[in-house]
Amino acid sequence: MPIDATKPYDDENIFAKILRGEIPSTKVYEDDWAYAFEDINPQAEIHTLVIPKGRYVSWDDFSAKASDEEIGGFVRAVGEVARAKGLVEPGYRLLANIGGHGHQEVPHLHVHIFGGHPLGPMLVKRT
Template sequence: MPVDATQPYDPNNIFAKILRDEIPSKRVYEDEFALAFHDINPVAPQHILVIPKGPYVSWDDFSARGSDAEIAGFVRAVGIVAREAGMVAPGYRLLANTGTDSGQEVPHLHVHIFAGRRMGPMLTR
């Protein structure tokens, strides 16, 4: 079910539980600002999620309330994960949904990194 990105952060969302180790995940990267793990329902041969460790609902929420250090650390983490996974060549796609119209399903900011095959057009025309 899509998320209203203007709602307050829900500390019981699945990614918050993963951050607290209440739900297992196949982690590939972690630092003080971000956690990256394999998506449990991948839609590409390589599908990794990167989440900030802070309680942010969406990209909009994060850009408004996150500290400069959190924002820089999160963006760097996304790049590190893509490089370490060997996604840079021949390429990868980043996707961050925000709100109901985008189809955001978990009320915690997350970036999908897709790779391992041609992605095709961004949207169906």
């Protein structure tokens, strides 16, 4: 169910629990700023999630409140994961869902990295 990205951070969300080690995950990458792990319900051959270690609900929350160091560290981590997965060439897709219309389901900022095969058009045009 999509969430309201304007609500306060919920320390009981599934990604907060993963960061605390309360729920297992298949770690791909970790540094001071980010944690990356494989999606448990992959939508592409490669489907990895990258989350900041800070308490941010959405991209909007993160871009407004995170320090320059946190933002830089997180963006670099996303790039590092994509390179480590060998996705720079032939290409990949990044996706961050924000709020109800964006169909955000977990109230912790996360970026999906999709790749491994041609992904097709971005969105289906609505008529």
